[in-house]
Amino acid sequence: MQVGILGYPRSGKSTLFRALLGHKGHHAGSRKEGYEKGVVKVPDSRIDFLAGLYQPKKVTHAEIEFWDSQALDEPKAEPHELPAYLRQADSLVAVIAAFNNPNVAHPKKSVNPQRDIDDLNAELVFSDLISVEKRLGKLANDLKRGHKEVADEIKFLERLKTALEANQPLRSLDLTPDERKAVRGFEFLSLKPVLWVINIGEGDLPRREEIEKSFTPTPHSEFYAVSAEIEAEIAELPEAERPAFLADLGIAEPALFGMIRHIYHLSGLISFFTCGDPEVRAWTVPRxxxxxxxxxxxxxxxxxxxxxxxxxxxxxxxxxxxxxxxxxxxxxxxxxxxxxxxxxxxxxxxxxx
Ligand SMILES: Nc1nc2c(ncn2[C@@H]2O[C@H](COP(=O)(O)OP(=O)(O)O)[C@@H](O)[C@H]2O)c(=O)[nH]1
Ligand SMILES: [Mg+2]
Missing domain, CATH: 3.10.20.30 (Beta-grasp domain)
Structure with a gap:
């Protein structure tokens, strides 16, 4: 599964990426192409138990790929170009700055998580609106040339267009399984489930839940408050020392664990296991x-x-x-x-x- 990270410059995307990769992850992809891909094993205590029981030659966890981009960090004019890897992603992690660091200037001059969420949503919606309009233009020509069979698609796309023009992300529409199949090729960004990672300062850690609940829930999106910087520091520690640090800070689990739980939930995914002599392995399938x-x-x-x-x-x-x-x-x-x-x-x- 592929997860694309997005967010405004200096919101903490790369810090979070580092934190995620600290847990048995490895890097792939290249910096030169403007993005970095990190592969993370999905932590699951069940697979550890099964490995102990079966003593197989090989233990294979499920894996998630996270994609981070340098292109999104450049203080370019808005709306910034959204990198192509986001289109291929199964779900999105949007990092929202909610920390106050006098050395890190917010590109919009003030910290306002709700504004950033609304603005990012608007960018996703805008990008999809362009795709829909392009396709509608082509279909209108086809119709003119007598291809009556495109009428249904036009009707459907007009419905999407109306939603997008009202600034409604496509993930908030009730699409039938057939309609979902039909739109797959568009790789719509506002259709993908989103985990909004609220990057809070260390001082706000005790208020995590309160902060998560302060945002209005919308379909196929969830909120998760973390301190990316603290998480990145913890991920640099030897594994044995991490639990004590987490406990000290009142953090129940590393960000990676919570994020993956949210991503599975958002994406409607479950795990099953195959166990045997050569291999104990976790597999991921849609619920x-x-x-x-x-x-x-x-x-x-x-x-x-x-x-x-x-x-x-x-x-x-x-x-x-x-x-x-x-x-x-x-x-x-x-x-x-x-x-x-x-x-x-x-x-x-x-x-x-
Ligand atoms: N105080 C504080 N600083 C942070 C936090 N997360 C990121 N930063 C700082 O913000 C700056 C930008 O972070 P980075 O991860 O490079 O942001 P990106 O541009 O979104 O990739 C860096 O100097 C980080 O150390 C945080 O949770 N707390
Ligand atoms: Mg970065």
Whole structure:
């Protein structure tokens, strides 16, 4: 999964990126192209437990890619050019400056998180409006040339245009699954789920929850308050020393953990596990995925040749200690094509190739 980081210059994007990468991450991509890609293993205590139980040769966590851009840090005129990687992202992390640092001037001269949220939203909306108008222009020509079949798409795009012109992000519209499919190719920015990361000063850490709740909830967006600078400092410490520092500051968990939880929730994603001799592995699928679809994430042959799934929920496996005990207690189930995979399922797929 790809997550694009955006925000105004000096809002703390790169500081947050560093903090996220501090946790077993590695860098990829190149600075020269104007962006940096960081790959982070998704922390999950369940996979640690399963690794202990199965002692496999290999343990594979789910991974998330975060993309940070230098281009967004330049004090250019607004609206700034949004980097192309944001279009490819599955979801967005928007960093909003809410800290007061006399050495770091806010590009808009004052700290005002709600204003920055509204302005960033407007930029996303504006960028989508341009895409819609371009497409509508082309379709109008097609219609003139007698291609009547484009009428439905025009009608649909007009609906999106009306919303965008009213400054409404597309993520706030109720689109049907078919409509979502139809708009995929546009890579609309205002349609992507957004985690608004409110970058607060150290002094505000005790008020995190209060600050998160002070923003008006909107569809497919969530708010998460962190101090990027403190998080980056903590991420530089040896892993063993981090918990004590976090506890000292009254921080329940590193930003990475909370952010990933939010991103999974926002994106409607769940994890399931496959366990065996060579490998214990976490997989990510959309909530509501049926067993064959989930099998297809592992290998397309698994989906085509799906026969059944043997499923035990992680909690039961943990409760009974191992798969044999869980089976004795009737907790190992055979599930068919219509089974909806649940978060925390441990699954063995049976298939024909
Ligand atoms: N006091 C304080 N300073 C911060 C915080 N986050 C970032 N900064 C500072 O703000 C400046 C810009 O941060 P940076 O991450 O480079 O912002 P970017 O332009 O959005 O990538 C740096 O000097 C950071 O040290 C924070 O939480 N508290
Ligand atoms: Mg930066």
């Amino acid at each position: 509501g995925s049926k067993a064959p679809q989930a099998a297809g994430v592992i290998h397309s042959d698994f989906e085509k040749g799906f026969i059944r799934a043997e499923v035990v929920h992680f909690d039961r496996l943990k409760e009974f200690g191992n798969i044999h005990k869980a089976k004795e207690k009737g907790q190992l189930r055979l599930e068919g094509k219509e089974y909806v995979v649940q978060d925390g399922d441990v699954v063995l797929f049976r298939f024909n190739v």
